[in-house]
Amino acid sequence: MATSWNKKERENKKRQERQQKQEKKQLRKDNAEKGKHLNDMMAYLDENGNLTSEPPDPRKKITFNVEEIEIGVPKQKELSPEELLRTGVISFFNSQKGFGFIEDSQTGQRIFVHQSSSEKPLQEGQKVVFEVEKGPRGLTAVNISSNDK
Numbered sequence: 558m559a560t561s562w563n564k565k566e567r568e569n570k571k572r573q574e575r576q577q578k579q580e581k582k583q584l585r586k587d588n589a590e591k592g593k594h595l596n597d598m599m600a601y602l603d604e605n606g607n608l609t610s611e612p613p614d615p616r617k618k619i620t621f622n623v624e625e626i627e628i629g630v631p632k633q634k635e636l637s638p639e640e641l642l643r644t645g646v647i648s649f650f651n652s653q654k655g656f657g658f659i660e661d662s663q664t665g666q667r668i669f670v671h672q673s674s675s676e677k678p679l680q681e682g683q684k685v686v687f688e689v690e691k692g693p694r695g696l697t698a699v700n701i702s703s704n705d706k
């Protein structure tokens with residue numbers, strides 16, 4: 558069965574489509590709820606961050622100081638001169654590459670060290686006195702001297 562393409566049939570088809578579209582539009586209008594109150598349309602967040610239809614209890618309100626909120630990585634505080642001079646033991650050192658780590662005896666923190674920061678050769682297990690400086694990737698040990706006590 559072949560479909561015909563005459564002008565009258567195309568116009569009738571378009572008219573039917575427009576009629577169906579108008580009926581759907583009218584049906585949507587009829588089913589739409591009119592006169593909703595603002596309170597029925599409101600959504601609230603409770604103290605746990607969940608959406609509810611009930612307003613939150615004002616007694617549970619928590620206020621925050623905007624200046625205390627840190628977005629991203631917190632800024633490092635400036636170190637005092639007493640905190641700069643430290644003692645520790647070289648826990649790892651690669652003599653071929655010339656770098657390693659010192660374990661701070663006070664904090665237990667591992668601090669990066671490079672051979673160029675010391676006048677004498679460094680070895681694993683060696684007790685050292687050093688200063689701490691901020692590097693691009695964290696704390697770095699500088700002005701390293703042997704702790705021969």
